Amino acid sequence: MSAALITALVWLVAANLTGFFPSRDKHWRAAYALIAVGIPILGWVTWANGPIIGLIIFAMGASILRWPLVYFWRWLRAKTAHPAE
Numbered sequence: 001m002s003a004a005l006i007t008a009l010v011w012l013v014a015a016n017l018t019g020f021f022p023s024r025d026k027h028w029r030a031a032y033a034l035i036a037v038g039i040p041i042l043g044w045v046t047w048a049n050g051p052i053i054g055l056i057i058f059a060m061g062a063s064i065l066r067w068p069l070v071y072f073w074r075w076l077r078a079k080t081a082h083p084a085e
Helices: 003-018 028-049 051-064 066-080
Strands: none
Touching: 003 028, 003 051, 028 051, 028 066, 051 066
């Protein structure tokens, strides 16, 4: 197993562990930190192991950080929606 995959798996375990602890802001600060650290790790995994493994790791991370993705998707749809005339 490559160092990139080990780092990604450590990130996944850390992301899961942060969900166990209580948070006043519903884990949003942790989500921002995990996203900031996870994007370069995802790029490293994709570069080192190929796009299929990168997509698998992306799906694993997206399953953990699903609410930021849901809110981003809603924001994107609202920005691109055409007003009804």
